[in-house]
Amino acid sequence: MQTIRRDVLKTLSFAALHFGVAFTVAYALTGSVAIATGIGLIEPLANTVAFYFHERAWRRVDGGDPSRNNAPVMCCGALKAR
DSSP states (O other): OHHHHHHHHHHHHHHHHHHHHHHHHHHHHHOOHHHHHHHHHHHHHHHHHHHHHHHHHHHHHHHSOGGGOOOOEEETTEEEOO
């Protein structure tokens, strides 16, 4: 359970940072607070969800018991079953 809590907290801190960066870049490019807010909310939200699952997948690869991990692995540009 501690692992999930850590992943959620890390994901939320990443979301806050990402919102700030996305808003700033969008505002610098458009000069519009409304457009920058829209981009600043939508793009980081999508990436935050993807990041959470990315972290969970890496935890399976890095910290899991390899004998129980049936996820395919990338080798030489091709997927191989374990």
